[in-house]
Amino acid sequence: MQAHEVERIAKAAATAxxxxxxxxxxxxxxxxLTTMSDFFVICSxxxxxxxxxxxRAVRDKMSEFGVTCRGVEGLDEAxxxxxxxxxVVVHVFQPEDREFYHIERLWGDADIYTLGESAN
Incomplete structure (x- = not known):
């Protein structure tokens, strides 16, 4: 998949x-920064x-794009x-856990996008 298509899919996940x-x-x-993925979507x-x-909404949206979910972790405790x-890897956090793990800090050198924007 081409880079612009992957970016479009990541932003669609964020919109979902x-x-x-x-x-x-x-x-x-x-x-x-890594070979494991091209984009991380992080939300609370x-x-x-x-x-x-x-x-569920993100999985449904990705399915519309023909993108299969390869794995899900953490849904039991949510x-x-x-x-x-x-x-594309999507992280959905409850606020306390997001603050505790603060994975954005681990990937601090990454370009950051918000919805409707290009890279910062």
Whole structure:
């Protein structure tokens, strides 16, 4: 898949999260930092039901793009759910867990996108 297509898919995942009222949504371009993925989408959801709803909405949106979810971690507790779509990995956090793990800091050299923007 070409880079611009992967970016489009990452932003579609972010929009799906936003549609379910996820907050603090960012897209990290990690292409130059790791080989495991090209983009991380990170967002917060305020409760277990919202984490589940955001995760489901992202999976549904990716399915519309023909992108298969390769793995899901954390859905049982729904505090930090990781959705692996290969080139795009989506992290849905409850706020306390996002603050505790602060994975954005780990990828601090990545270009950061927000919805409707180009790289910062």
């Amino acid at each position: 999260a936003e549609d379910k009222k996820a907050t603090d949504i960012i897209v990290l371009n990690v292409q130059s 959801a305020n409760s277990r039901p919202q984490v589940e709803a955001v995760s 505090r930090w759910v990781l959705l692996d779509f290969g080139d």
